[in-house]
Amino acid sequence: MAYRVLSSRLAPPSNKLSRRFVFVFTLSLSFTYLCYSALFCSRAVMPRLPGLEEHGCVRAESAGAKKLLQKAPFCAAQQSTRTPTPPSPARNQTHTAKRQPAAQPAEKTARNGTSAQRYGNKKLPNALIVGVKKGGTRAVLEFIRIHPDVRAVGTEPHFFDRNYDRGLDWYRSLMPRTLDSQITMEKTPSYFVTREAPRRIASMCRDTKLIVVVRNPVTRAISDYTQTLSKKPDIPTFEELAFKNRSQGLVDTSWNAIRIGMYILHLENWLQYFRLSQIHFVSGERLITDPAGELGRVQDFLGLKRIITDKHFYFNRTKGFPCLKKPESSSLPRCLGKSKGRTHVQIDQEVIEQLRDFYRPFNIKFYEMVGHDFRWD
Numbered sequence: 001m002a003y004r005v006l007s008s009r010l011a012p013p014s015n016k017l018s019r020r021f022v023f024v025f026t027l028s029l030s031f032t033y034l035c036y037s038a039l040f041c042s043r044a045v046m047p048r049l050p051g052l053e054e055h056g057c058v059r060a061e062s063a064g065a066k067k068l069l070q071k072a073p074f075c076a077a078q079q080s081t082r083t084p085t086p087p088s089p090a091r092n093q094t095h096t097a098k099r100q101p102a103a104q105p106a107e108k109t110a111r112n113g114t115s116a117q118r119y120g121n122k123k124l125p126n127a128l129i130v131g132v133k134k135g136g137t138r139a140v141l142e143f144i145r146i147h148p149d150v151r152a153v154g155t156e157p158h159f160f161d162r163n164y165d166r167g168l169d170w171y172r173s174l175m176p177r178t179l180d181s182q183i184t185m186e187k188t189p190s191y192f193v194t195r196e197a198p199r200r201i202a203s204m205c206r207d208t209k210l211i212v213v214v215r216n217p218v219t220r221a222i223s224d225y226t227q228t229l230s231k232k233p234d235i236p237t238f239e240e241l242a243f244k245n246r247s248q249g250l251v252d253t254s255w256n257a258i259r260i261g262m263y264i265l266h267l268e269n270w271l272q273y274f275r276l277s278q279i280h281f282v283s284g285e286r287l288i289t290d291p292a293g294e295l296g297r298v299q300d301f302l303g304l305k306r307i308i309t310d311k312h313f314y315f316n317r318t319k320g321f322p323c324l325k326k327p328e329s330s331s332l333p334r335c336l337g338k339s340k341g342r343t344h345v346q347i348d349q350e351v352i353e354q355l356r357d358f359y360r361p362f363n364i365k366f367y368e369m370v371g372h373d374f375r376w377d
Helices: 002-010 016-041 063-071 073-081 089-099 106-112 137-144 168-173 189-193 197-204 217-231 238-242 263-270 284-289 291-301 349-370
Strands: 127-131 150-152 183-187 209-214 243-245 279-283 313-316 321-324
Touching: 127 137, 127 189, 127 197, 137 150, 137 183, 137 209, 137 291, 137 321, 189 197, 189 263, 209 284, 209 291, 217 238, 217 349, 238 243, 238 349, 263 349, 279 284, 279 291, 284 291, 284 321
Parallel strands: 127 183, 127 209, 150 183, 209 279
Antiparallel strands: 313 321
16 A cells, blocks of 8 residues: 555656665565564563563553554564563562461570461470479479470469369460470479379370479478468467377378378379389479579489579578579569568477477488488488
């Protein structure tokens, strides 16, 4: 069509030379147009301009421009094979975070402990502080749990004495999340005097490590009574509860405060299910005078590196008990609660001597059994 129009206007039909010129000129224009179109849409030749898409063709903003682009074969092919542009990370970051949490360093995950995927799993305990009441079990738990490889339940679960019918899954649900390299621990002092506890713990795992914090049984009984008196001021006197007949020296072994201190009887029950090497005895007296030394032996027993040392403790003269020095995350030192280090009720010295005589044979057998003299006499 272009050839006919141009030929009719530029040259008469009789002039063959002019017709050839017009034909060649028209052919050149057509060829130039095709080359320009090819070069404009070619990524290899055209530089990347702000108005170009990644596929190399001009971005079509208006409907008319889109129709023109669709007529070009190269760009039409690019349009049909184009893959959808991935969503912007800024628009979808919330959904992405829900689908796949970002990885965290192991040290940070161990400190926070809030996600199963990041911070380990809930496992049954590897070690238990099983006794004894008013011996220093809370102190041992609070001191040992500052070790980075120990995670412990703060409250007493009382699973093996009061809540056993709830099942192991319930018990596991109470545990903190731990990594494979960490020890899971809990403490319930009443386990040591519960008849069924050793068998139940052994049925869970015979390799469980057991910690028993023991203390002079006379001092322990007075401390036990002092605690009970603070809650029930109307109870009988210590002497009335401790003796069936004081003049004859008959001690009432049915009173729980007296019965707990007969350590050898309870230990014999535990040794039916556990080896003696699986039980570590902490001295309640040395825990006060040398907390770092006692905690060092606890760390050895648990197979932990000795990280808790003298630098972690100071002696609180007001409470008469060691406290943890100020941790990095707090502005104050960490001492045990008001119930720890409470001033004991004053007991007649003759009553104390009678109880010492009562406990002496039990203490001697206990020393022989565990291979250690605690020097309570």
